[in-house]
Amino acid sequence: MDNGKIVYMGDDSLQGAASYLGGVLTHAGFAFDYVPSSRPADPRLFDRSDGLFIVSDYPAKNLPPALQSRLAACVEKGASLLMIGGWESFHGLAGEYHRGPLADILPVTCKSSDDRVNWCQGVVPWLEMEHPSVAGLPWGEPPIFCGFNETGPREGAELVLTARPLVIRPLAMTYVETKYPLLAFGRHGKGKTAALTTDLAPHWVGGWVDWGVRRIRAQAKDGGEVEVGRHYADFITRLVGWLIG
Numbered sequence: 001m002d003n004g005k006i007v008y009m010g011d012d013s014l015q016g017a018a019s020y021l022g023g024v025l026t027h028a029g030f031a032f033d034y035v036p037s038s039r040p041a042d043p044r045l046f047d048r049s050d051g052l053f054i055v056s057d058y059p060a061k062n063l064p065p066a067l068q069s070r071l072a073a074c075v076e077k078g079a080s081l082l083m084i085g086g087w088e089s090f091h092g093l094a095g096e097y098h099r100g101p102l103a104d105i106l107p108v109t110c111k112s113s114d115d116r117v118n119w120c121q122g123v124v125p126w127l128e129m130e131h132p133s134v135a136g137l138p139w140g141e142p143p144i145f146c147g148f149n150e151t152g153p154r155e156g157a158e159l160v161l162t163a164r165p166l167v168i169r170p171l172a173m174t175y176v177e178t179k180y181p182l183l184a185f186g187r188h189g190k191g192k193t194a195a196l197t198t199d200l201a202p203h204w205v206g207g208w209v210d211w212g213v214r215r216i217r218a219q220a221k222d223g224g225e226v227e228v229g230r231h232y233a234d235f236i237t238r239l240v241g242w243l244i245g
Contacts, residue, residue, distance in 0.1 A: 005051040005244055006032035010058030014223035017201035023218030023226045028237040046070040049077035052243050057086030060096040068101035076189030080243040085197040090149040091115040107157035107186030108195045118147040119165045125182055131160045133242040137231055146206035148198040157186040192243055
C-alpha cells in the first residue's frame with residue numbers, strides 16, 4: 001500500500017478501465033492506494049478517519065457488509081466516500097450496493113432491480129446548482145455521455161448535476177422529460193458522501209472523456225497511458241479535491 005489519501009477500488013485494472021481515473025489522479029498529484037476489481041479489499045485500508053474512498057464498478061463480493069460497515073465508520077469520523085457508476089455500482093446488473101451499509105449513507109437511493117440506462121443518442125450533464133466541486137467548468141458547452149445508473153434523490157442531499165437523455169429526430173432535438181440524478185452530495189457524521197452515477201471510463205463516459213479541446217496525457221504508476229480532454233481532467237480534479245478538502 002502507498003498510504004495515499006485516496007483508496008481507489010474497481011474499474012478492472014490500471015492497465016484497463018482504471019487507467020483513466022488513475023491517470024488523471026496521478027497527473028493532478030493525488031497519491032492513491034489501488035485495489036483491482038479482481039481482488040478483495042484489504043481490511044487495513046479502513047483504518048483511517050480522513051481521505052477519500054472511491055468505489056467504482058467494484059464487485060460487492062469483494063467489499064462484504066463487514067468491510068462496508070468499517071468504511072461507513074471511516075466516513076462518519078471524517079473521511080469521504082465517492083461511488084462512481086457502472087455495471088457493478090449502485091444496483092448495477094445483478095444486484096450490488098442497493099442495500100447495506102453503503103447504500104444507507106449514499107446521497108441517492110438505489111433501485112432494487114437492474115438500474116442500467118444505456119442511451120445511444122447521448123445524455124447531457126445538466127447543472128442544477130452552483131457548487132465548488134464543479135465551479136469554473138463550461139457547463140454551457142457540456143459533453144455527452146452514453147449511460148448511467150438510475151437512482152433517486154435522497155432527502156437532504158445536494159443535487160448538483162442531473163442526467164438529461166437526448167431525443168434526436170430529423171431536424172429536431174429535445175430531451176426526455178425525466179431528469180435523473182447524476183452528481184449528488186450528502187453527509188454522514190463528519191464526512192462527505194458523493195454519487196456520480198455515470199462512469200468515468202469507456203463505454204458510458206462517451207464524449208465526456210474528450211471534453212475540452214486541449215489534450216493531456218496521463219499515466220498512473222503501473223498503469224496504461226491515456227489521452228483525455230482538459231475539462232474532463234479538471235472535472236475529476238475539482239471533484240476529488242473538494243471531497244478531500
